[in-house]
Amino acid sequence: MKSFLIYLAALFLLMAFQAVFISGAKPDLPLVLVCFYSLGHGAVLGGAFGALAGFIADSASGFLIGPNLFSKFLAALFIYNFRRKFFVWNAVLCMLFITGITAADMAFIFFYIRMFSGIEPPSLFSLTAALQVVYNSAAALLFYRVIGAEDGFPQRAPWMSANT
């Protein structure tokens, strides 16, 4: 519960950082956070945190239930299941997976908006989209260092005690 609340607070701060301080192409830092939470806490808790993070992100964009709710939920499930297939886990692998998940997440949101709004959203292959993937890859490396991803499985930050 303690780690859940810490991650939730971090989610709000990251969204605030994106909304207030970054203009132009923005990273999707909540997605990176969801991936790390899922890696550390398993598919069920990760999926729940992903759905909550998506709900909050959609609310801030003016939806009650929108594309982020589904995409973050799925991202949490996928990254955990990908991780289980690998015996070795390091910063590069983690970054590659999060890069792929970011691209898939963007594709999901793109088709969701296109399907439900009937209006063509910004191109999936635009510079903004490419920059988002690059930013998220860099953020994945940074988070790997900050949150602390050891070779153990599931990953858990060293500052989060086992009884959380």
Add this chain to the structure above:
Amino acid sequence: MYKNKVVIAIFFVILIASSFAFRNIISGRVEDASIYPLIVIEESASKVSGFFRRLLFAPDSEGKLREKLGELARDRTSCVEAELENARLREALQLKSERPDYFTAAEVFARDHSNWFQTLWIDKGFNDGVKKDMIAATRSGVIGRTHKVLGDRASIVLISDVNSAVAVRLQASRAEGILEGRGGRTCYLKYIPSDVKVETGDAVISSGLDGLFPDGLLLGYVADIVSSDAGIFHVIEVKPAQELDVIEEVSLLGR
């Protein structure tokens, strides 16, 4: 493991079902609740920036001189900010004297956190008399219209947003078309017949035919003619008259 998959599957089905169930039931208090995270975001952002400001400008133990220097730097920054704000407010006042439908001015406190939507949040809502579909403008031109109006806050859909479409005409040729946002920095003007002569720099003004935007408001200038010979219509790229990335205050026009 099987149990986990069942739980996940049930959760996913509930998500899908609720997304359809709640699509048309969003109103009033639910909208207020949905915007709550943004308010928390805004407050947490100001707390974070306040923390760093205190950290950067904290009194130094080495001497009063350094403290004084910090104070002067703070004062200078405040003066520059006040000067810039004065200039912007003077422009807003000019708009007030020019437009009889001027309603109020508001400050922008946040933007959409994602790359998908071009929206702003302002610090005035229906408690201040703001209504849905009011026109948001600066002295340079129209920037969008109000969309979600809550108690003390409202969102503005910019003309560059994918959900924006404005009935416009080219000021020079008087040809009418639709200005659509594409989620980028520019908009696209559609349905201008290809036999109409269009030149870069032509002003694009609202035609008033959509019933939302009053006619004659400047929206932007023709930046490029993307395609003119492929079909019966031009596709024209339009640069908004107001740079949409640098808006700090907006004026709202009544309807």
